[in-house]
Amino acid sequence: MQSLIQGMNDIDMNSISLSTNLLDQVQKFMSKKNEKLSEELSEKYGVPSEEVAGVVESFLEDTYGAAKRLAEVFAGKKEMILLFIGKKDCDICRRCEPILESFLENHTELELAKLNYSQPEGLLYHMIHDQDRGKLPLIAFLFQGKIMAVFTGECHCQTVYEKCYSDILAECSQNIYPH
DSSP states (O other), X not given: OHHHHHXXXXXXXXXXXXXXXXXXXXXXXXXXXXXXXXXXXXXXXTSOHHHHHXXXXXXXXXXXXXXXXXXXXXXXXXSOEEEEEEOTTOHHHHHHHHHHHHHHHTXXXXXXXXXXXXXXXXXXXXXXXXXXXXXXXXXXXXXXXXXXXEEXXXXXXXXXXXXXXXXXXXXHHHHTSOO
């Protein structure tokens, strides 16, 4: 399924593998940020990284805490979530909204989680996408604590999201049977 979805959206797909655990991805992001900031502060002030650990952890909690807590809420949900992270002043984000609304009209079982990138919870974008550069909006399918698909940048036609969703459902139904 991953190659199929990447074929539909080769440039815009995140590099994470499908079915990545959301909380593992968040933890990986936070650890990477912690290590990088600790190294930078340690080098800048000429002190061991252990001495700046508390400051770094406090900064990361203040900055990413709301997004981390929201990821925990999403991970605990049983139903599939369609996550949209964009900005009000983003033309591409605005172009995507009617396409997603149309898609959601046919899939009332999906829960829409619409986040503003400019708000603290919107930093979930970086935790999921985890790239140096990115494009808005981020559209992700989350299911039972797993990131099933991620699209960033220019919106696609409804057919792409339909195909992705049906592939996710097919994969999930295969996984309910023991092998």
